[in-house]
Amino acid sequence: MTVKIGLLGFGTVASGVPFLLRENAGKIKQAAQDDIEIAKVLVRDEAEKSRLLAEGHVYNFVTDIDEIILDEEIAIVVELMGRIEPAKTFITRALQAKKHVVTANKDLLAVHGSELRTIAKENGVALYYEAAVAGGIPILRTLANSFASDKITRIMGVLNGTSNFMMTKMVDEGWTYEKALKTAQELGYAESDPTNDVEGIDAAYKAVILSQFAFGMTIDFEHVRHKGISGITPEDVAVAQELGYVIKLVGDIQETPSGISAEVSPTFLPKAHPLASVNGVMNAVFVESIGIGESMFYGPGAGQKPTAASVTADIIRIVRRLKDNTIGKDFNEFSRPLQLATAEDVRSDYYFSILTPDVQGKMLRLAEIFNAQAISFKQILQRPTDEKEARLVIVTHSMSKTQLEHVTKQLEESQEFQVSNIFKVLGD
Numbered sequence: 168m169t170v171k172i173g174l175l176g177f178g179t180v181a182s183g184v185p186f187l188l189r190e191n192a193g194k195i196k197q198a199a200q201d202d203i204e205i206a207k208v209l210v211r212d213e214a215e216k217s218r219l220l221a222e223g224h225v226y227n228f229v230t231d232i233d234e235i236i237l238d239e240e241i242a243i244v245v246e247l248m249g250r251i252e253p254a255k256t257f258i259t260r261a262l263q264a265k266k267h268v269v270t271a272n273k274d275l276l277a278v279h280g281s282e283l284r285t286i287a288k289e290n291g292v293a294l295y296y297e298a299a300v301a302g303g304i305p306i307l308r309t310l311a312n313s314f315a316s317d318k319i320t321r322i323m324g325v326l327n328g329t330s331n332f333m334m335t336k337m338v339d340e341g342w343t344y345e346k347a348l349k350t351a352q353e354l355g356y357a358e359s360d361p362t363n364d365v366e367g368i369d370a371a372y373k374a375v376i377l378s379q380f381a382f383g384m385t386i387d388f389e390h391v392r393h394k395g396i397s398g399i400t401p402e403d404v405a406v407a408q409e410l411g412y413v414i415k416l417v418g419d420i421q422e423t424p425s426g427i428s429a430e431v432s433p434t435f436l437p438k439a440h441p442l443a444s445v446n447g448v449m450n451a452v453f454v455e456s457i458g459i460g461e462s463m464f465y466g467p468g469a470g471q472k473p474t475a476a477s478v479t480a481d482i483i484r485i486v487r488r489l490k491d492n493t494i495g496k497d498f499n500e501f502s503r504p505l506q507l508a509t510a511e512d513v514r515s516d517y518y519f520s521i522l523t524p525d526v527q528g529k530m531l532r533l534a535e536i537f538n539a540q541a542i543s544f545k546q547i548l549q550r551p552t553d554e555k556e557a558r559l560v561i562v563t564h565s566m567s568k569t570q571l572e573h574v575t576k577q578l579e580e581s582q583e584f585q586v587s588n589i590f591k592v593l594g595d
């Protein structure tokens with residue numbers, strides 16, 4: 168039998184799918200046990216269709232979504248257009264038409280995933296999205312299947328290749344944020360509007376999806392605190408190195424006694440931590456669990472072939488499930504009621520970079536403010552910035568989000584200190 172596919176969009180990732188179906192046909196046939204055919208490809212308009220045909224692409228390009236939704240021979244719709252609309256409407260219609268859906272659209276899944284999963288379930292069809300987190304790293308199915316017996320306590324990840332490329336240049340070559348961004352844009356890693364990548368939004372989308380697979384809880388995007396890399400200064404980078412750390416944008420989801428906490432933020436990683444050596448556009452997901460212990464999954468987070476490999480694996484899985492008559496199961500069957508951690512239970516060490524007039528007694532005064540919140544210091548540095556001002560750098564021992572909030576407020580109200588930056592520090 169031949170299973171027919173409708174591709175929505177023919178951009179970077181979508182055009183990588185035919186490559187794998189062709190180049191790895193023998194193995195794919197064994198795994199899927201049926202033939203897979205790209206029957207129709209939705210493109211934006213007639214001009215796009217003519218351009219692709221002129222380039223030698225031999226697909227049946229269509230410009231009307233109904234040609235795919237109403238085609239009863241098409242069993243699987245593969246959405247690779249990106250953005251929320253019209254992708255959401257097209258996926259909804261495909262699921263309601265009892266078509267299985269594969270997508271890599273993390274933005275859509277992070278915000279409307281629950282709704283789409285419910286529609287898939289009601290219609291007894293599959294909705295798979297392995298490529299939505301860390302593109303080429305097969306992490307979601309690994310969490311759903313290989314960690315089935317294990318209890319995950321924490322997941323940390325370098326989840327955004329663009330910001331990681333920029334941070335690597337800022338750390339290794341001393342580039343400013345502005346120079347790193349400009350180069351990332353020139354190399355095609357960052358879009359002209361880089362907000363989602365550099366402000367931690369893209370990584371927060373991925374944290375929402377990871378929390379479902381690792382902890383069985385569906386957190387809302389709004390529950391993921393996120394802070395990006397745009398405020399990191401060369402001074403922060405230099406001090407981090409001096410103190411034995413590397414700064415990276417890290418997604419961190421953990422289970423505390425009161426519930427789960429999810430956050431994306433610039434984080435000081437000890438140089439020996441496995442995530443500290445994840446450089447350039449590469450991604451990694453670091454898992455802590457009671458059975459396996461510590462494990463790390465490393466690979467390309469984006470790119471045509473890596474992402475298409477994950478998409479194609481989802482397609483093969485569906486074709487095989489159709490053959491075995493086991494289709495319709497959730498991609499992830501682990502589900503518990505959502506319980507969010509209280510601020511008292513979310514703890515970390517922190518780095519404070521504080522500017523103050525360079526006069527005697529300031530360090531003592533600072534110690535009093537931290538001491539009043541029962542926060543102790545692990546490392547302290549003082550650096551003159553000019554004749555009149557000094558930078559005080561403090562790495563604290565573990566404190567809760569509540570303590571962090573109180574001490575930050577105290578510092579801001581003191582009028583003696585100007586908080587330049589506060590970042591999380593991963594303890595040794």
Ligand SMILES: NC(=O)c1ccc[n+]([C@@H]2O[C@H](COP(=O)([O-])OP(=O)(O)OC[C@H]3O[C@@H](n4cnc5c(N)ncnc54)[C@H](OP(=O)(O)O)[C@@H]3O)[C@@H](O)[C@H]2O)c1
Nearest residue numbers: 176177178179180210211247248249271272302469470474
């Ligand atoms: N690129 C990666 O490495 C990567 C990694 C992980 C996940 N993803 C996800 O994969 C998806 C696709 O990404 P991509 O990089 O392949 O994007 P892309 O290169 O921009 O391709 C998207 C294609 O879809 C077309 N399209 C958009 N709206 C359409 C519509 N209404 N009708 C028909 N065609 C439409 C676009 O046409 P126009 O050019 O005319 O807009 C474009 O050709 C996104 O959800 C992305 O987040 C990508």
